[in-house]
Amino acid sequence: MNERTREYLRGRFGDHYRRSDIALPPAASAREWGFIPFTAGPGTTMVRHKALLDLGDLSAFLVDTCPRHVYFSAGQYDDPGTHSMEDKGWRGSDLVFDLDSDHLPNVDPETDTYAEMLSTCKDALLRLLDFLHGDFGFDPERTSVVFSGSRGYHVHVREDDVRTLDRDARREIVEYVIGEGIDDIDQLTRVETVAGMGTKNPVEKRILKTEGGWGRRVHDRLVSVTESVQAAERSDAVEQLRAFDGIGEKGAGKLYRTMTERSEEIANGNLDAGKFIHRLAQRLFERAVDEESVPIDEPVTTDVNRLIRLPGSLHGGSGLLVTPLAHEEIEAFDPLVDAVPSTFEDAEITIESKTEQAVQLGGKRHNIQAGNDTVQESVGVFLMARGRAEKAPE
Structure with a gap:
């Protein structure tokens, strides 16, 4: 991503946050916060060990900083802003599950389209919810589902009984869901x-x-x-x-x-x-x-200090919205339509693409020409965020 593209995305992310009202997670002031800014170079820089008090008003922070990614911790602490995990004073953690479409055994990223991969991931999500509600008896009202903004879904269980589970207990839950340890x-x-x-x-x-x-x-x-x-x-x-x-x-x-x-x-x-x-x-x-069985990402569930993406924020690797979902919305949810931010839907921009490519977004197929091409801004943001195009000079 070149400097022109980076500054364009940073500015438009800020415009999006000016128009957004993002809800805080429960016990937000007891959680650690982190973010990744739009920095130069191929790598990323994670800024973490921040308390909400350090960030100030969340909306103002997002508008002023325009981060590429925003996270908060599954854990709650006495002192979430201290840098030492041992000194934070752990109180307990949400039980968090992460499903990534490209990690599913019946998905081939080389041949499956992005839409097909996300559809397969939603099937896995529904199976996971069946385990959580049917087998473990977790209350759906205390189980939140979030489209991650890119590859899949996150599930947060905020039952009092699970908050103080240690890593070993959480690993047992993982093993049950993936069917491990039962072979007869x-x-x-x-x-x-x-x-x-x-x-x-x-x-x-x-x-x-x-x-x-x-x-x-x-x-x-x-x-x-x-x-x-x-x-x-x-x-x-x-x-x-x-x-x-x-x-x-x-x-x-x-x-x-x-x-x-x-x-x-x-x-x-x-x-x-x-x-x-x-x-x-x-x-x-x-x-x-x-x-x-559901091939969830074990390290996410067993890590009581895990940082997880903030619902309502933008995913810096796609430009899509990290979308919280009511349970009755899951079946009909189409991430490539419903997670497209309205901020990017009303304008066109010119991008540079090294190759011809096609994008399914907003319910349409967009055929991109090699070289300079003028596209709907949501398509351009998606391609630039994913490293598949650059912003063309004005």
């Missing part, structure tokens, strides 16, 4: 002893824990497969069951018979209802972890 279906079962038939000794049965968590997820899949098998012709059902690893034609036939004759026991979570049910449940568990 028997870890999701309990053993019940029932009376045997006639003079037989009591029998132990493995019962899937269906009340919640990963057990519920596997149970839902097992019941769904059972219902599908019952609704199909025998030959089709057997073929469907043979698709699972480790289940051949003979095993599929036995499974079909169990599922049609003992479906109530399966619905009750009995993995010993018939031969091969346990094996099928193991395969379904593996699929559940593969398809429903």
Whole structure:
């Protein structure tokens, strides 16, 4: 980014902040603040260990400083402005989750478009919220969701019970969400002893824990497969069951018979209802972890001193708005439309692009010519912030 581009962006960021009213996070004065200015050179300079008192009025600070990025801490402290972490006097931290689209296992940044990557990331976000609300029981009213302004989403849980969790406890939450440390279906079962038939000794049965968590997820899949098998012709059902690893034609036939004759026991979570049910449940568990786990950024969640991007600020690497979202807004939210700042929508600017390129922004496809090209300002800001164009001389 050359000096002309940097000064242009800095000035327009300041114009945006003059028109904005950014809400402070809860307990803002107890948090550490940091920012990255628009500095010359290829690197960035993080200014941190600031208290809100050091910054003064937040709106005035943003207008005067025009930072490239703005952050506040997940942690709350007695003295947030001191430089020593040990001397800050930690009181507790929000539980924060970070989802980056280019870190997701089913995303290829080389072939997927930016819009496709963000759509995949939203799917992961919805799965994460299902864990937080369904499995952990966190209150949606105390769980805030924020589009990061670039690659994905942040989630802040501000429950009293989680504030004082240490790194190890937070790591356990991460491991649960990503499905780590659970590799066998028997870890999701309990053993019940029932009376045997006639003079037989009591029998132990493995019962899937269906009340919640990963057990519920596997149970839902097992019941769904059972219902599908019952609704199909025998030959089709057997073929469907043979698709699972480790289940051949003979095993599929036995499974079909169990599922049609003992479906109530399966619905009750009995993995010993018939031969091969346990094996099928193991395969379904593996699929559940593969398809429903959420690859969150572990260091963000486990770091009680983490700085996280300020909702309502601009992301200096995209020019998009770091957008807080109500839960009912998430499904319909389109970051490449809804996070485009209105400040940059009404004017055109001329940029320099080394290559021809295309940008999907504001609900339109913008084809950029190599050399000088006049574009909507939001498109120009986006490309300049991402290092894909420079501001053309006036």
